[in-house]
Amino acid sequence: MKKILLITGDDFEDLEVFYPLYRLKEEGFEVVVASYRDKVVGKHGYSLKVDLTFDKVKPEEFDALVLPGGRAPERVRIHKEAIDIVRYFVDTNKPIAAICHGPQILISAKAVSGRRLTSYYGIKDDLIAAGAVWLDSEVVVDGNLVTSRYPNDLPFWMKKFIEILRK
Numbered sequence: 001m002k003k004i005l006l007i008t009g010d011d012f013e014d015l016e017v018f019y020p021l022y023r024l025k026e027e028g029f030e031v032v033v034a035s036y037r038d039k040v041v042g043k044h045g046y047s048l049k050v051d052l053t054f055d056k057v058k059p060e061e062f063d064a065l066v067l068p069g070g071r072a073p074e075r076v077r078i079h080k081e082a083i084d085i086v087r088y089f090v091d092t093n094k095p096i097a098a099i100c101h102g103p104q105i106l107i108s109a110k111a112v113s114g115r116r117l118t119s120y121y122g123i124k125d126d127l128i129a130a131g132a133v134w135l136d137s138e139v140v141v142d143g144n145l146v147t148s149r150y151p152n153d154l155p156f157w158m159k160k161f162i163e164i165l166r167k
Helices: 014-026 072-076 080-091 103-108 121-129 151-166
Strands: 003-007 030-035 039-041 047-049 064-067 096-099 140-142 145-148
Touching: 003 014, 003 080, 014 030, 014 151, 064 080, 064 103, 064 151, 072 103, 080 096, 080 103, 096 103, 096 151, 103 121, 145 151
Parallel strands: 003 030, 003 064, 064 096, 096 145
Antiparallel strands: 039 047, 140 145
């Protein structure tokens, strides 16, 4: 069974955390939630118990990474441990799924230059400034990287990510 790491923080977009969390579990994957503290709260008030804090994550134990959006990526990207975890997935070419503001973490990990991806429109300029090729599409796949824009794209995002995980 593949083991998936989902990284988030306070003010996460609730749908962008819970949809992949349960969808991946439905497919038989083990999903582990990591953050900078033991419990985080989403934009709409849903709380989520965290399985591991960043300092306890051993990225080599995971097969893939999920980076949901909302305001959480702003809070996550300031933690060096989180960026080190993301860099591990980038450097080992393991599958990464990012949606909405999730690519902000990829920017901080210096992982978007020359990559094709999408995101919430509000961070388009940040991605382009970091060297990414930004596309306005419900899902963009560039090698191991699967990105989408916002909650309406969730089914397309997870479908492509699961296809990659099944290969």
